[in-house]
Amino acid sequence: MNRNKTVITPLSEEALAGLRAGDQVLLTGVIYTARDAAHRRIIEGVDRGEKPPIDLRGQTLYYVGPTPPRPGQVIGSAGPTTAYRMDSFTLRMLSLGVKATIGKGGRGKEVREAMVKHRAVYFGAIGGSGALLSGTIKRAEVVAYEDLGTEAIRRLEVVEFPVIVVNDIYGNDLLEQGKAEWRRDAPFKGAYSELPHNGG
């Protein structure tokens, strides 16, 4: 396991190729925030034939909606939000050139396969560590969709922003690996499959 390797964003092809699920990485450089509402708006714009408000080629998207900064602060609490909600937009984002995403939780199968195809990675940041992560963000500037407030697209300059590689370009998945390594017994002993279930 690589420990705390520093990687510059936007990520180069070589950097992407060198990352493996489970690697702990410190990101330094520029990343862009975008979450549910911004994703929807970007894709709806592209569908109408408009260009995305920022050039997404090679970029890293951070799924975050920060708290407002206190006077003198760059940004408020700024930890990751749950990534699967962006899954329905992610294939399109990868086609537009996005090379890395940062969030928490896992990604759907389709997205994981598309990341292999597009040679893109998904980083996990620690959910619920927004106060700590805030300190690694040195500049923040709204660059699009200001009316969305916390959901606006921001350009962030980060220094040693800590993440872990969850999905690499080779199809490895940290969540699967972690569970396989640490599971102690079969989860279900009863008639699990027959139980009613209202979501996924």
Add this chain to the structure above:
Amino acid sequence: MREIRASAITETVARLCQEANYYLPEDVLEALKRARQEEESPRAQQVLDVILQNSQIAREKQIALCQDTGTTVIFLELGQDAHIVGGDLLEALTEGVRRGYKGGFLRNSMVRQPFSRRVNTGDNTPPVVHTEIVPGDRLKITVMPKGGGCENMSRMAILRPGDGKQGVMDFTLRTIEESGGNPCPPLIVGIGIGGSAEYVMYLAKKSLLRKVGEHNPDPEVAELEEELLSRINATGIGPQAWGGRTTALAVNIETFATHITALPVGVNLQCHSARLKTAVL
């Protein structure tokens, strides 16, 4: 009859919103520290260290523990001999949330018309309010800023009576397995069993008011809490679902009588940033 001023309610709610979002409750901190000592996975140990470090930064800098400062869920225990004067109770609570979030630099996360326009209300109102009328002349206010990541992984099912304890366990474990890292483990797992469709979810949420490590007074329920906790921690999901022993810090179960045809089960998950703050007026 004891009088409680609406303006005091507003001030209290504003303060509780901020304190809840800056200060992790002591029992949660203690449970995290204990989990850190017992955790075997080096990666999970690091995650727990970061979570503990984050709570210190939030406390020192008065910055929100998590950027998702939640839906403001308010639990009231209103004494039947208390009389609220000088304003409307719901408006007093709402104004408290408005002031607390604005003054505390907390995020506004509520949107109106959930199925279509989803326009942010701009002040995190309205709160979700649950009121119980109790003996006495006091008003107990508990503010729970509830994050979306864990709330979205809630599940409810009406099992068949014959599914019994095993059915409850399977449904809970399935919920945890399918949630993976989305609700931000290590979790506090709130479970309601019994009542009716809406009441079982209320019980699940209400169970999250209990301190970590406190068990249901009914020994049979307490035993189920213990059994489920050990099964959940055997899944290997671990902190952030990156693998490890600490998937949950506690399982809290509340039960209620139910209909002869039914076995309602509700699961409401709480993330490790288990924010909660209480005051009594």
